Amino acid sequence: MLTNLSRIIKFGFQRFTRNGWLSTITIAIMFLALIVFGGVNIFNVLSKTALNSIQDRIDISVFFKKETSEDEILKVQSIIKNLPEVKSTEYISRDKALEIFKEQHKDDETISQAIEQVGENPLLASINIKAYDPKQYQMIASFLSGDEFKNDIEKISYDERSANMIDRLIKIIDTTTLFGLIVTAFLTLLAVLVTFTAIGLVIYSSRDEIAIMRLVGSSNFFTSGPYIVEGIIYGLIAAILSTLVLWPIVYFASPYVKVFIPEMNLRQYFTSHFFVILLQQILFGIAVGIIASAIAVRKYLRT
Amino acid sequence: MIVFQNITKIYRANGNETYALDDVTFRINPKEFVSLVGRSGAGKSTLIKLLIGEEKPDRGRIIFGSYDVNKLEPKELPSLRRHVGVVFQDFKLLPNKNAYENVAFALEVAGRPEEEIREFVPKILELVGLKDKMNNFPKELSGGEMQRVAIARALIHNPDVLVADEPTGNLDPITSQEIIRLLLTINEMGTTVILATHNKDIINNLERRVILLENGKIIRDEEKGKYILM
Numbered sequence: 001m002l003t004n005l006s007r008i009i010k011f012g013f014q015r016f017t018r019n020g021w022l023s024t025i026t027i028a029i030m031f032l033a034l035i036v037f038g039g040v041n042i043f044n045v046l047s048k049t050a051l052n053s054i055q056d057r058i059d060i061s062v063f064f065k066k067e068t069s070e071d072e073i074l075k076v077q078s079i080i081k082n083l084p085e086v087k088s089t090e091y092i093s094r095d096k097a098l099e100i101f102k103e104q105h106k107d108d109e110t111i112s113q114a115i116e117q118v119g120e121n122p123l124l125a126s127i128n129i130k131a132y133d134p135k136q137y138q139m140i141a142s143f144l145s146g147d148e149f150k151n152d153i154e155k156i157s158y159d160e161r162s163a164n165m166i167d168r169l170i171k172i173i174d175t176t177t178l179f180g181l182i183v184t185a186f187l188t189l190l191a192v193l194v195t196f197t198a199i200g201l202v203i204y205s206s207r208d209e210i211a212i213m214r215l216v217g218s219s220n221f222f223t224s225g226p227y228i229v230e231g232i233i234y235g236l237i238a239a240i241l242s243t244l245v246l247w248p249i250v251y252f253a254s255p256y257v258k259v260f261i262p263e264m265n266l267r268q269y270f271t272s273h274f275f276v277i278l279l280q281q282i283l284f285g286i287a288v289g290i291i292a293s294a295i296a297v298r299k300y301l302r303t
Numbered sequence: 304m305i306v307f308q309n310i311t312k313i314y315r316a317n318g319n320e321t322y323a324l325d326d327v328t329f330r331i332n333p334k335e336f337v338s339l340v341g342r343s344g345a346g347k348s349t350l351i352k353l354l355i356g357e358e359k360p361d362r363g364r365i366i367f368g369s370y371d372v373n374k375l376e377p378k379e380l381p382s383l384r385r386h387v388g389v390v391f392q393d394f395k396l397l398p399n400k401n402a403y404e405n406v407a408f409a410l411e412v413a414g415r416p417e418e419e420i421r422e423f424v425p426k427i428l429e430l431v432g433l434k435d436k437m438n439n440f441p442k443e444l445s446g447g448e449m450q451r452v453a454i455a456r457a458l459i460h461n462p463d464v465l466v467a468d469e470p471t472g473n474l475d476p477i478t479s480q481e482i483i484r485l486l487l488t489i490n491e492m493g494t495t496v497i498l499a500t501h502n503k504d505i506i507n508n509l510e511r512r513v514i515l516l517e518n519g520k521i522i523r524d525e526e527k528g529k530y531i532l533m
Contacts, residue, residue: 003416014399014400015399018399208395211395212395213397213408214380214381215355215357215384215389216408216456217382217409217460218381218412219381220377222412302377
């Protein structure tokens with residue numbers, strides 16, 4: 001068994017090196033397919049970051065009456081925090097709210113003067129709420145509008161306008177996710193089909209050779225083995241090359257991506273995830289190489 | 304011992320039936336040299352394809368040693384084919400392997416050890432007169448040399464039977480004679496040889512058993528036969 005396996009590997013390498021042009025062309029085609037596959041994965045990371053960034057900007061605030069004590073507010077905060085839909089909460093006291101307001105309007109003298117003239121702090125304490133899913137804000141808002149909190153809460157920043165805006169954002173997120181899935185599925189399928197065709201042609205050109213191997217008593221395992229090894233070599237080389245080529249592309253694209261998605265440092269992402277991306281490319285390349293070769297050879301093993 | 308018993312093989316295409324072999328019965332004894340002769344399409348190559356399990360007969364039975372050939376499962380065929388050495392008109396060499404590797408391949412697929420391969424392959428290439436061209440690829444060899452490599456490959460297993468299907472079809476008369484002399488030597492060393500050909504001159508000089516086929520039927524079967532067309 002071990003002898004057979006080592007012979008199969010030897011024959012696979014022999015085929016690969018002795019069919020120089022065919023190997024080069026097949027690797028070139030698989031390389032392009034893997035660039036598409038790698039590009040799709042990066043696109044998915046980008047769209048996920050962009051959507052997370054949009055989702056992160058959505059929140060609702062609950063404003064408390066002036067007379068509500070801090071203890072009461074913290075009690076409400078702990079109730080909200082315990083809701084399974086709530087991702088995070090942030091308490092902003094009246095003083096902190098004033099501080100933030102002043103900081104935001106420090107260049108606007110009219111507002112600064114108006115605040116000073118009022119004398120006391122006109123702002124209300126609030127809790128800022130972020131949900132896991134934007135669709136849950138409506139439910140959180142209606143929970144807080146209940147009688148239990150009527151005496152403490154002045155208002156909730158979830159009116160029809162903000163509801164509509166959140167609704168629109170939800171639709172954008174859903175559509176983008178669906179579009180991303182369709183594009184991923186389509187381009188991955190394209191990469192797979194292109195590779196299948198390329199390897200299918202290599203094996204079609206070797207059909208006489210397969211018949212000869214069978215005639216001299218080669219078993220199916222021994223006949224198909226070298227072609228599968230060849231497919232693995234194609235996949236491995238194409239995967240390594242495609243990852244190396246993706247690197248400079250990512251390097252140059254990174255500043256442009258940052259303009260659209262400020263949270264995304266593509267360069268840093270690619271560097272820190274280099275080996276994961278490489279492994280992903282290699283696994284995809286090798287898997288497609290093996291499956292394509294096995295299916296293509298099977299056709300010629302029937303006699 | 305090889306027995307063809309009431310073999311019928313029909314090829315069907317576009318609703319038409321062609322009888323390639325029609326109720327053919329004969330036997331070949333060990334160490335015999337048998338020539339199958341007849342025009343193109345007489346059924347010679349079909350008989351060979353049936354013997355190595357490349358095709359199945361519509362009726363009848365083929366016995367080869369302990370094998371009931373047409374009852375073999377596809378996975379059992381490699382084992383049968385290691386007992387039969389086959390030589391074809393178009394040589395059927397692996398183009399990306401040199402002469403040594405082509406011959407060694409037949410042993411490698413059978414899982415034989417490297418030491419044995421390194422010992423036997425040069426010897427058999429020497430027997431067919433190609434020791435100096437072991438490292439040449441098929442495209443670097445002449446037709447006669449390629450056929451010698453094919454014969455070496457067929458013999459490397461020390462098969463019970465060597466089947467040669469039109470082995471001289473692509474060769475000039477002098478090279479053809481050399482190949483036939485080589486087949487006779489192999490036969491004298493104890494291997495049964497089945498030679499399928501339509502080359503009259505070769506058969507008439509052999510003075511061995513001749514089975515004449517025509518339209519899928521055996522017309523004549525003579526111990527020291529000649530190739531006489533009816």
